[in-house]
Amino acid sequence: MRRAIDSGRPPHALLLVGPRGVGKTTLALDLAAGLACTAIDPATRPCRSCAGCRKVAHGNHPDVHRITPEGAGEQIRLPQVQALIGELALLPMEAPVRVAIIESADRLNPDAQNALLKTLEEPVGAACIVLCADDPATILPTVASRSARARLGPVPTAEIAALVVAHTALDAVRARAVAAAADGAPGVALALARSPDALLIRDRIARQLVDLVGADRRTRLEASATLMIDGAALEEALAAPAEAPVDPAPPTRRSSTTRAPKATSARPSRRPEPAERRRAARRVLAIWRDVARDVGMRVGDARAAVRGVDLLEELDAAAGMPLPALTSFLDRLDGSTAALEAYASPELLLDGLLLAWPRPAPGTRT
């Protein structure tokens, strides 16, 4: 990245791989800002204060292009890539190169990847295409082999907590809790920290999952709808702040009026789109994984390793859960997460999990 910025000559294609929220898009935007920056000394780019840097931060630099999945199937389709290629062929307007950031590149469909491949084989104009992928398995080998590659690993919890304190209004204690919940992904921690609603909803979902340990079949199935609604609310609460770049300015509490229009537009009451329901279920499943992990720590009497410290008392009710049952539940949770990505019905998956969520063995409740 540093070399690319210093020389002003980035690779034609760059594949950034790493878990969701780890910072792939942030890094791609830093590269774009570094290239668009007008600071005299290359070592200080991106300076974050010149016109070029500010335009990148605000998403209105004419040479920086971003594409994301669209539509019910959450795919990046051929027309989006064709439009992008058309723009990349034009000379850059202000920066030395045009930078295209393809978020969730693992959702490029095969047609779109093949169109992209042609551009990578015969690069035109001055352009750098950054592919950000959570799961590189779906990237065509021919595309991957023509890209420079970088892998972003999980960030230590203490570093994430420090980042949260530096960039948000949260105190150290709350920042540590948010960092622990983010599982190595600073983007997830910052999104949670910047949205008080998201924190509340996340806690509510976690609490409900813990409560359901002792619930009967009927109560569990009734909880499914609430969980989906909360999952959708969490997705909405996280959507706008997650897009916000890390702001080097002193932290200010973000009000709802600073959110992107997407998040504030009035929505008629209707059954949510399949993609929205899938995203809602994905949120619930991710929290469930954390809760199940914490239950495991509580069952194994490793209270200090519990991440959701707010739930310590509630977790006592789950202390009698047999570990083998919990282990096979975690496997099922993984399977359901994969099935969700393969377009299984979110509601059916959730119902199945609710019924499979192990009960404490009789007589072991503390």
Ligand SMILES: [Zn+2]
């Ligand atoms: Zn700058």
